[in-house]
Amino acid sequence: MQDVGFGYHGGAELLSNVTLSLQPGMFHFLTGPSGSGKTTLLRLLYADLLPSSGRIQAFGHDLADMGRDDIATLRRRVGVVHQDTQFLDHLPVAENVALPLNIAGQHVDMDALRDLLGWVQLSQQARALPPELSGGERQRAALARAVILSPDLILADEPTGNLDWDMSMRLMQLLIELNKSGKAVMVATHDLNLIRATKAQVAARVLRIAGKSLQSAGADL
Numbered sequence: 001m002q003d004v005g006f007g008y009h010g011g012a013e014l015l016s017n018v019t020l021s022l023q024p025g026m027f028h029f030l031t032g033p034s035g036s037g038k039t040t041l042l043r044l045l046y047a048d049l050l051p052s053s054g055r056i057q058a059f060g061h062d063l064a065d066m067g068r069d070d071i072a073t074l075r076r077r078v079g080v081v082h083q084d085t086q087f088l089d090h091l092p093v094a095e096n097v098a099l100p101l102n103i104a105g106q107h108v109d110m111d112a113l114r115d116l117l118g119w120v121q122l123s124q125q126a127r128a129l130p131p132e133l134s135g136g137e138r139q140r141a142a143l144a145r146a147v148i149l150s151p152d153l154i155l156a157d158e159p160t161g162n163l164d165w166d167m168s169m170r171l172m173q174l175l176i177e178l179n180k181s182g183k184a185v186m187v188a189t190h191d192l193n194l195i196r197a198t199k200a201q202v203a204a205r206v207l208r209i210a211g212k213s214l215q216s217a218g219a220d221l
């Protein structure tokens with residue numbers, strides 16, 4: 001992102017002069033008060049919103065020059081865990097997790113799917129329906145779905161929102177593992193304890209949205 005500005009419906013700027021570079025292997029936290037624009041910034045990063053000013057480049061291409069197909073390709077390289085995770089409630093967990101493969105027209109490798117569900121510790125819940133899952137199980141299913149296409153970048157929006165501490169840390173462990181395997185990870189959260197606990201394990205940059213701009217949060221966390 002270079003000098004990016006954004007306001008909804010052309011209204012007042014919510015984000016202004018945001019410059020940010022996400023490189024492979026980097027771990028970023030994005031923090032800031034409720035309503036400061038964390039979700040909005042993530043949506044700009046996966047081209048769900050277009051900037052009002054400035055430029056966003058992804059994988060060497062300017063988003064402004066991208067057609068629908070290019071955007072679809074970009075989305076395959078960016079895995080998103082949404083703040084309010086939605087599933088198709090009539091389909092079992094395994095099928096929900098595999099959905100991005102089906103949408104991308106890719107073959108579902110059942111062994112790989114089984115491994116992925118094992119990784120997020122949902123092997124027992126593979127045939128369950130989403131409404132039968134606990135909050136932590138839902139978030140882990142959402143993470144599995146976000147990474148099934150082996151994205152280069154993972155954007156997680158308050159992934160531990162309604163989880164207790166142990167489950168939050170378990171989910172963070174999965175994100176740390178992904179990061180250690182070379183993927184860029186960005187986690188939006190207002191939970192400073194979560195940031196501190198994660199920083200003890202991985203070199204994470206903490207960015208904060210304050211007064212429309214993006215600042216680097218220092219040791220004052």
Ligand SMILES: Nc1ncnc2c1ncn2[C@@H]1O[C@H](COP(=O)(O)OP(=O)(O)OP(=O)(O)O)[C@@H](O)[C@H]1O
Pocket residue numbers: 008009014032033034035036037038039040041083190
């Ligand atoms: N689709 C939309 N249309 C108009 N305004 C919006 C839209 N989505 C969000 N906003 C507004 O933009 C501001 C930033 O919202 P955003 O969801 O990015 O904040 P956030 O930092 O993610 O907050 P939270 O911590 O509560 O998730 C809020 O004032 C919100 O009301």
Ligand SMILES: [Mg+2]
Pocket residue numbers: 038039040083157
């Ligand atoms: Mg949000």
